Amino acid sequence: MLGPLPAAPATPPDIEDRFADGPDPRLWIDSYLPHWTTPERARARYSRRSEGLVLHIDADQPDWRTADAPLRVSNLQTGSFSGPLGSTRGTHRHRPDGLTVQTPTPLQLLWAPAAGRVDIEVSASRDPDCMLAAWLVGTEHRDPRESGEVCIFEIDARESGDGWTARTGIKAHHDERLTTRMTQVSLPFDAGTPHVWTAIWGNDETIIGCNGEIVQRVPQAPDYPLFLLIDLFEIGAPRGTYPKTAMLHSVRGWGRTVA
Template identity: 65%
Template sequence: MVSNVDRLPESPARKPDFEDAFTAPRLREDRWVDHYLPHWTSPERSQARYDIDDAGLRLRIDADQPDWREEDAPLRVSNLQTGSFSGPVGSRRGTHRHRSDGLVVRTETPERLLWAPTAGRVDMTVSASVDEGCMLAAWLVGTEHLSENDSGEVCIFEIDADAVGERMSHARCGVKAHSDARLTTDMTEVALPLDASKPHTWTAIWGPSGTIIGCEGVVVKRMPQSPGYPLFLLIDLFEIGPRSGTEASYPKTAYIHRVRGWDAVSVSDRQ
């Protein structure tokens, strides 16, 4: 972060439109889908592994967890997302067509817009994984239920386990165009003067005037562009590459402590 600190605006004073501190004994079905892009794969492969304790929701990669798709192996993921959409089985319609090699719907999923703002703000407090091969990430991705062109992404953060240090951590953030020709991919690696394995808060503010991404109250990236259509929030823990370590190395974990979101943040909310 730079010496001339660019501070984020305070969170809106009004009640969040979306909020979860994971204090209930079970995951709230009116808030989350506990599968990772389930339409591109099968339910047993997309199902998240997690538990809830006093610290919040702990995402897990278990030793027996299958790869998300056989074609993507080795890759395992536990993910929460704020909705789902797909076309019929065999079609190419579905949220987050992030690969160019022919994703096809294998499991038709209902259209569920649990939280899908076109503009707004989200604050989330997380603790990243330090387990070998893991990455904790949070994205706002186009739902694509209105148009397959609405495929852009606000990458709030991607934190690799090997980029987490006691005094300094690194993360990637920015915008990814995917197949939205209205956007330009603009990703940056940022240095964070903190231990990302401890609770810390990320913020994304997006709308017609652009996108702001911040961490612990400080702006880390500003961009003049923003997707202008409904977006789902995804928060996920990946294990990328072959299984590493012994069975005792599992589960590999990361925490989501709290999420708050506001739809269509107004000018007065940004002050």
């Protein structure tokens, strides 16, 4: 750990969701990058508990795309954008092998700050082959170069309470102004229990923290609109007991302009 995180802003957050009634439709789209696939394949599976929202991978859930199989995902994201059917324009062109728009989606900037802070409380999955992740990704609606990513965390499932790790950092994707810089950090706690991740970005710096402590400080940051994505993936052929789950307890976010 690299010291304590800066305190959260004294002002009320721009967004806050504890999922008392499920995902707030004014903030969330409950599909994973729906423009690259079909609605049924993109649609998230989830349920509500007193502690928050449970993201599911269900036994009958289809692969996100047949070209990516086996890969299933339940995701919430704070906006959408794509070009027309058959085009290559769209948010998060994360594959180099020719993603094309299958389902055109309108531009929705539900929350897309160019700088700010977000705090996300989660409990990671313990189920085999699962990963819980949260990213801030360039919307690309103004310019395809605006594609960089703040990877807040990617946590692979573990059955026990020991040995958890997370990947965090910056991914450049198609933005040559950024340099990919990812780090794997050890987590000194059971990530299958509630804990809070934080990203603070802007003015050429990104700070990523966990439970109030800085885990990575990167001297670069995207300076254009970003959507927040929170995802539960199952990577690999179906096995084990279903549903496979992770818990999303709360999200708070503050956006600000770039100096």
